[in-house]
Amino acid sequence: xxxxxxxxxxxxxxxxxxxxxxxxxxxxxxxxxxxxxxxxxxxxxxxxxxxxxxxxxxxxxxxxxxxxxxxxxxxxxxxxxxxxxxxxxxxxxxxxxxxxxxxxxxxxxxxxxxxxxxxxxxxxxxxxxxxxxxxxxxxxxxxxxxxxxxxxxxxxxxxxxxxxxxxxxxxxxxxxxxxxxxxxxxxxxxxxxxxxxxxxxxxxxxxxxxxxxxxxxxxxxxxxxxxxxxxxxxxxxxxxxxxxxxxxxxxxxxxxxxxxxxx
Numbered sequence: 001x002x003x004x005x006x007x008x009x010x011x012x013x014x015x016x017x018x019x020x021x022x023x024x025x026x027x028x029x030x031x032x033x034x035x036x037x038x039x040x041x042x043x044x045x046x047x048x049x050x051x052x053x054x055x056x057x058x059x060x061x062x063x064x065x066x067x068x069x070x071x072x073x074x075x076x077x078x079x080x081x082x083x084x085x086x087x088x089x090x091x092x093x094x095x096x097x098x099x100x101x102x103x104x105x106x107x108x109x110x111x112x113x114x115x116x117x118x119x120x121x122x123x124x125x126x127x128x129x130x131x132x133x134x135x136x137x138x139x140x141x142x143x144x145x146x147x148x149x150x151x152x153x154x155x156x157x158x159x160x161x162x163x164x165x166x167x168x169x170x171x172x173x174x175x176x177x178x179x180x181x182x183x184x185x186x187x188x189x190x191x192x193x194x195x196x197x198x199x200x201x202x203x204x205x206x207x208x209x210x211x212x213x214x215x216x217x218x219x220x221x222x223x224x225x226x227x228x229x230x231x232x233x234x235x236x237x238x239x240x241x242x243x244x245x246x247x248x249x250x251x252x253x254x255x256x257x258x259x260x261x262x263x
Contacts, residue, residue, distance in 0.1 A: 034135035034202075034263050035065065038236030040243040042215070042255035050213045050256030051075055055083075060093040063134050069146060069211040069258050070127035077111030078127055086131075100131055101139050101199050108143055108195050128211040130260060132202075138209070141197040145214025145253070148196075149222045153205040156226035160196035208235070208261040215255035216246045235261045 039052045053068035053075075064086070068079060085103045086096060108127070126144025133139075140148045140159050148159045200206075210225060220228075228245055229238035238259040246255045 035132060035260055036235045036263065037065075037067065037258060037260045038234070038239035039069075039258045040236075040239040040256070042243055042247055050215075050254040052211075052256055052258050053079055054258070057087050059087075059091070059096060061134075062093040062096060064096070065130075065132040065135075065260075067130040067132070067211060067258050067260060068128060069213060069256050070129075071125040071144070071146070071213075071254065074111050074125040074143075075127050077114055078107045078129060081107035081110055082129070082131075097133065100133070101197065104129060104131065104139055104141050105195070105197055108141060108197075112143070126214060130209060130211055130258075132260065135202060135262060137199065137201050139197070139199045140209065140211075141195065142211075143195045145217060147212060147217050147222075149210040149212070149225060150200070151207040151209070151226045151230065152203070154207065154226065154230055156222040158222050159198045160194070202262055206262050208238070208259055210242070210257060210259055212242065212257035213254045215251040215253035216242060216257055218253055219246055219249035219251045229259065233261070235259045 037054055039054065041050050041052060051068075051070055051072050053066065053070075055066045057064045057066070066082060066086075068075060070076075070078065082104065085107070086100065091099070107129070111127075126142070126146030128142040128146045128148045129140065130148065131139045140150070142148045142159060150157050150159065207230065210229075212225070216225065225242060229241050232238040232241060236259075238261070239257050242257050242259065243255050
């Protein structure tokens with residue numbers, strides 16, 4: 001559908017071959033066991049600067065879902081690192097549970113370092129990643145203007161906010177500081193952006209998680225986004241709604257998002 005001369009298009013999600021899974025039929029309604037997901041991206045002038053990822057893997061008794069919404073400049077490196085170190089190292093279930101958070105942290109640091117080696121590196125590149133384990137636990141990370149927002153009992157919490165409340169400081173202090181413009185809780189510009197990473201249990205009041213680009217958050221507060229889609233059970237329709245609203249509000253930055261809902 002077209003809005004304001006800009007094509008709003010559902011982009012293809014890359015689904016990779018999964019070792020050890022007998023059922024390779026296409027997923028119906030993007031739903032599996034206790035979670036469902038939807039994704040959307042705005043295409044401007046025939047190009048989409050943002051990318052999304054949804055990948056399912058089964059390792060022993062552990063079902064893993066890897067989601068990502070990211071700037072193309074940095075996201076590819078993060079994705080490859082995670083796939084290599086989580087899915088291609090022949091780790092067992094216990095090792096993955098123990099190492100997943102550290103692997104995600106290293107994926108961001110290594111990818112950002114590689115981007116800086118290239119010419120014309122974009123200082124405002126951003127990325128979000130979500131790893132869901134057996135729909136019981138998740139590890140989430142974000143960087144730059146791309147943010148992960150968790151909705152619990154209808155209340156929005158951006159993961160770096162939760163870490164500050166919990167520890168009284170940034171969760172990973174000084175690991176990855178960059179001069180870029182992003183939004184604070186009250187949407188006031190900040191001079192620096194840090195990698196935020198969190199590991200949480202999926203509890204009975206965990207409704208859904210939003211992974212979205214700066215084009216969403218520059219025109220919408222976190223609670224606004226949650227209130228906008230909270231009543232939409234279909235994760236795909238929720239993602240479409242979020243992207244369309246950002247476009248309606250005249251966002252000029254990259255607009256891409258994923259909604260992961262727990263059932």
